[in-house]
Amino acid sequence: MSVTVTVPNHLMAGLVGPLNENLRSVEEAFGGARIVARGNEFNIEGDDAALVARLVEELKLLLERGQVIDPQVVARTIDILRTDERPSEVLTAEILRSARGRSVRPKSSGQKRYVDAISTNIVTFGIGPAGTGKSYLAVALAVQALQAKSVDRIIMTRPAVEAGERLGFLPGDLMAKIDPYLRPLYDALYDMLGTDGARRLLDNGTIEVAPLAYMRGRTLNGSFIILDEAQNATPEQLKMFLTRIGFGSKVVVNGDITQVDLPGGRSGLAELDQVLKDIEGIAFVRLGSRDVVRHRIVADIVSAYDAYESATNVDARGPGRLGSQAR
Numbered sequence: 001m002s003v004t005v006t007v008p009n010h011l012m013a014g015l016v017g018p019l020n021e022n023l024r025s026v027e028e029a030f031g032g033a034r035i036v037a038r039g040n041e042f043n044i045e046g047d048d049a050a051l052v053a054r055l056v057e058e059l060k061l062l063l064e065r066g067q068v069i070d071p072q073v074v075a076r077t078i079d080i081l082r083t084d085e086r087p088s089e090v091l092t093a094e095i096l097r098s099a100r101g102r103s104v105r106p107k108s109s110g111q112k113r114y115v116d117a118i119s120t121n122i123v124t125f126g127i128g129p130a131g132t133g134k135s136y137l138a139v140a141l142a143v144q145a146l147q148a149k150s151v152d153r154i155i156m157t158r159p160a161v162e163a164g165e166r167l168g169f170l171p172g173d174l175m176a177k178i179d180p181y182l183r184p185l186y187d188a189l190y191d192m193l194g195t196d197g198a199r200r201l202l203d204n205g206t207i208e209v210a211p212l213a214y215m216r217g218r219t220l221n222g223s224f225i226i227l228d229e230a231q232n233a234t235p236e237q238l239k240m241f242l243t244r245i246g247f248g249s250k251v252v253v254n255g256d257i258t259q260v261d262l263p264g265g266r267s268g269l270a271e272l273d274q275v276l277k278d279i280e281g282i283a284f285v286r287l288g289s290r291d292v293v294r295h296r297i298v299a300d301i302v303s304a305y306d307a308y309e310s311a312t313n314v315d316a317r318g319p320g321r322l323g324s325q326a327r
Contacts, residue, residue: 001046001049001050002044003043003044003045003050004042004044005041005042005044005056005057005060006040007040007042007056007060008060011060011064012037012040014063014068015056015059017069020037021070022059022069022070022074023037026052026074026078029074030046030051030052033045033046034046042056044056051081054081055077055078058077058087059073059087061088062077062091065092073091076091079290080108083109085109085112090108090111090112091106091107092105093105095137095140095141095144096147098193099194100194104137104140107133107291107293108287108290108291110128110132110285110286110287110288111132111137111287111291111293113285114126114134114137114285114287115141118137118138118252120283121283122245122249122251123242123245123250123253123281123282123283124251124252124282124283124284125230125253125254125255125269125272125273125283125285126138126253126254126255127255127256127257127269127286128285128286128287128288129256129287129288129292130292132288132293134228134254134287135185135188135254136188136191138226138254139156139189140188140192141224141252142156142224142252143192143193145224145250146206146207151223151248151249153205153208153223154206154207154208154223154225154226155207155209155223155224155225155226156182156189156207156208156209156210156225156226156228157209157212157214157215157225157226157227157228158181158185158211158212158227158229158232159211159212159233160212181229182209182211186198189207212227212237212241215244216240218244219246220245220246220249221247222248223249223250224249225244225245225250225252226251226252226253227251227252227253227254230254230255231257231259231267231269231270232262232267233255233268233269234262234266234267234268235266237268238253238269238272239268241253255267255269257269258309
């Protein structure tokens with residue numbers, strides 16, 4: 001099979017990449033395809049020619065919308081195409097511009113489903129491995145909601161559970177002890193709002209970052225609430241947290257059930273979808289290694305752990321197991 005795709009001259013260099021590295025990435029992904037560039041045309045031959053032609057068209061649209069194409073973007077575009085979605089729609093759905101002017105967008109079809117679920121539901125559970133953007137995208141959507149005045153404040157929380165270290169040996173009161181565990185949330189805030197902007201909102205109480213225990217007894221109205229590392233909350237803690245939701249609030253609960261640090265491994269997140277599955281306004285989004293947007297090796301590590309645990313029937317949710325130690 002042979003297909004020809006025409007690309008505007010001014011987009012050719014960005015599409016093929018330095019030393020044709022983008023084309024090489026495509027040919028490596030589709031072993032049965034051969035791509036020959038002549039002028040502003042690509043002649044594509046092989047069993048996957050039609051799919052590769054669609055890929056080239058999508059990459060062309062991404063370039064027209066200001067995206068820079070590199071082998072990593074090519075790989076993500078291929079993954080999205082294989083889920084029968086349009087990469088040009090997934091990868092250009094801007095959520096927010098950070099304080100540094102960088103556009104925050106989903107980078108995989110799973111991340112787009114996650115973002116859409118948060119936008120259309122009251123409570124969204126994001127479950128997946130490290131590096132899938134669960135916390136970062138949730139903070140971006142929270143900041144977007146605050147800037148749009150859809151909510152009055154942002155509340156970010158996580159359980160005060162030790163990951164191999166003892167909190168008692170850290171200096172200071174409880175907030176000082178828990179601060180290092182909340183650092184990923186602070187980092188995302190600083191990236192979105194800048195250090196001064198984030199600090200101002202933290203100081204005046206518009207943004208609150210606190211341990212999960214501080215949520216007891218409260219009713220949280222008009223708030224965008226993020227519970228991070230929820231796999232380390234017990235069933236009782238999760239019930240307590242979810243019953244804090246007030247009017248005009250939106251909740252995102254994130255966790256990785258393969259990284260449970262609770263004594264006894266009794267995570268409230270593991271089977272919560274069975275408890276809440278029939279409630280309208282609640283969504284569960286599961287992310288996987290294809291949604292990892294850190295260095296390529298992180299996705300490979302996640303896949304390797306999953307394969308090993310499946311082959312050996314390792315229970316990654318128990319203490320002292322492989323999954324509970326991976327940070």
